Amino acid sequence: MATETHSAEVASAPGMPQLDFSTWGNQIFWLVLALIAIYLILSRVALPRIGAVLAERSGTITNDLAAAEDLKAKAVEAEAAYEKALVDARAEASNIVESAKAEIKADLDVAIAKADAEIAAKAAESEKAISEIRASALENVKVVAKDTAKEIVAALGGKADAKTITAAVTARMKG
Amino acid sequence: MATETHGAEEGGLVFHPMDQFIVKPFLGEGSDVAWYTVTNATVWMFLAVIATFLLLVLGSSKRSVIPSRMQSVAELAYGFVYKMVEDICGKEGVKYFPYIMTLFMFIVCSNFLGLLPTSFTPTSHFAVTVVLAFAVFITVTVLGFVKNGAAFLGLFWVSSAPLALRPVLAIIELISYFVRPVSHSIRLAGNVMAGHAVIKVFAGFAALTLVSPVAILGITAMYGLEVLVSFIQAYVFTILTCVYLKDALHPSH
Numbered sequence: 001m002a003t004e005t006h007s008a009e010v011a012s013a014p015g016m017p018q019l020d021f022s023t024w025g026n027q028i029f030w031l032v033l034a035l036i037a038i039y040l041i042l043s044r045v046a047l048p049r050i051g052a053v054l055a056e057r058s059g060t061i062t063n064d065l066a067a068a069e070d071l072k073a074k075a076v077e078a079e080a081a082y083e084k085a086l087v088d089a090r091a092e093a094s095n096i097v098e099s100a101k102a103e104i105k106a107d108l109d110v111a112i113a114k115a116d117a118e119i120a121a122k123a124a125e126s127e128k129a130i131s132e133i134r135a136s137a138l139e140n141v142k143v144v145a146k147d148t149a150k151e152i153v154a155a156l157g158g159k160a161d162a163k164t165i166t167a168a169v170t171a172r173m174k175g
Numbered sequence: 176m177a178t179e180t181h182g183a184e185e186g187g188l189v190f191h192p193m194d195q196f197i198v199k200p201f202l203g204e205g206s207d208v209a210w211y212t213v214t215n216a217t218v219w220m221f222l223a224v225i226a227t228f229l230l231l232v233l234g235s236s237k238r239s240v241i242p243s244r245m246q247s248v249a250e251l252a253y254g255f256v257y258k259m260v261e262d263i264c265g266k267e268g269v270k271y272f273p274y275i276m277t278l279f280m281f282i283v284c285s286n287f288l289g290l291l292p293t294s295f296t297p298t299s300h301f302a303v304t305v306v307l308a309f310a311v312f313i314t315v316t317v318l319g320f321v322k323n324g325a326a327f328l329g330l331f332w333v334s335s336a337p338l339a340l341r342p343v344l345a346i347i348e349l350i351s352y353f354v355r356p357v358s359h360s361i362r363l364a365g366n367v368m369a370g371h372a373v374i375k376v377f378a379g380f381a382a383l384t385l386v387s388p389v390a391i392l393g394i395t396a397m398y399g400l401e402v403l404v405s406f407i408q409a410y411v412f413t414i415l416t417c418v419y420l421k422d423a424l425h426p427s428h
Contacts, residue, residue: 015193016193016196017193017194017196017197017198017300018196018299018300018301018302018364018368019301020197020198022208023198023208023214023216023302024302025210026198026208026209026210026211026212026214026216026217027198027214027216027297027300027302027303028302028303028306029210029211030214030216030217030220030221031220031297031302031303031306031307032306034220034221034223034224034281035277035278035281037221037224038223038224038227038277038280038281039273039274039277041224041227041228041231041232042227042231042273042276042277042280043273045231045232046227046228046231046232046235046249047231047253047272047273047276049232049235049238050231050235050249050250050253051253052238053235053238053239053240053242053246053250054250054253054254056238056240057240060240
């Protein structure tokens with residue numbers, strides 16, 4: 001017991017176990033092995049793999065950015081096409097409106113002209129009818145006046161021949 | 176038994192802040208450590224290997240374009256070190272990326288695993304950090320001469336300084352060059368060891384009822400600091416490696 005304690009005390013007595021050179025060979029041997037192991041792990045497996053992953057990621061990001069740029073360009077293009085289509089459609093619409101207007105106007109003009117012609121025809125017809133009526137009325141007046149004159153002459157005791165009365169009435173009516 | 180009584184006699188406090196760093200055989204009695212013995216240091220080194228494997232290999236096993244959480248962390252670690260190498264060393268440095276990543280993953284995993292209670296931190300040992308630092312130093316020196324030949328010595332000849340000053344500067348540059356592996360290794364081990372030792376000291380004080388709340392608060396605060404230090408020291412070690420490598424690739428000032 002006492003000796004064990006003594007030896008433990010001796011072991012820790014020099015102060016720094018770091019300066020106990022009897023363990024250096026052992027530590028250096030195992031350290032070299034550990035470093036070789038880490039080096040092999042890193043250079044054979046870990047570093048190439050992580051490097052590949054990082055490269056792949058930056059590649060993916062670059063591709064995605066390029067794709068995004070592409071899509072953006074396409075969107076701009078699509079917007080331009082849309083704008084153009086809109087302008088075209090507006091122009092076409094105004095064209096259609098113009099042509100429709102012109103067509104309607106032409107139709108309207110034709111219809112108006114036709115109506116005018118009809119009205120003129122009707123007016124002429126009416127005028128003709130009126131003049132006929134007027135003429136027939138004059139004729140009637142003449143007949144009535146002859147008859148009346150004949151009757152009046154007869155009533156006054158005269159006997160007038162038809163020719164004289166007609167001439168007299170005609171002269172009167174002119175005058 | 177005897178130690179406990181002994182410690183109690185000294186006033187109730189038992190401080191063994193450095194005992195956590197003792198390298199001893201894992202599973203098994205005795206304290207003899209031969210070069211092949213599987214020790215606690217060995218176990219925690221290989222846990223760091225396994226952690227690296229889990230994070231970087233299993234984490235990325237799905238290879239998904241939209242990463243899972245584990246894969247995000249793996250990619251973050253990859254991108255972090257890759258960008259560091261590329262920014263500092265330039266395009267020619269990228270082929271040394273696996274080596275630098277190896278250093279970074281080993282250090283960062285060891286540091287974080289070392290924060291687990293009762294664990295062992297390999298990076299708190301100079302044996303480990305000295306090997307790491309000298310590996311970098313020797314690689315950089317050999318690479319510098321292979322790539323640039325004698326022109327690598329231009330690193331010490333500051334051509335932008337006045338001619339009279341250049342020999343003096345050359346000596347200073349030479350000294351600073353050879354001090355590099357020392358500072359490189361001691362910085363890492365020293366930071367990790369100091370933090371762990373301070374936590375252990377606070378833990379010793381926690382045995383006293385009167386100061387235990389303060390001690391526990393101290394442990395908590397130190398632990399938070401240690402989490403930062405674990406990452407920052409791994410980062411510092413890696414970035415210095417990159418800076419040294421840059422000197423080998425482009426020795427002109």
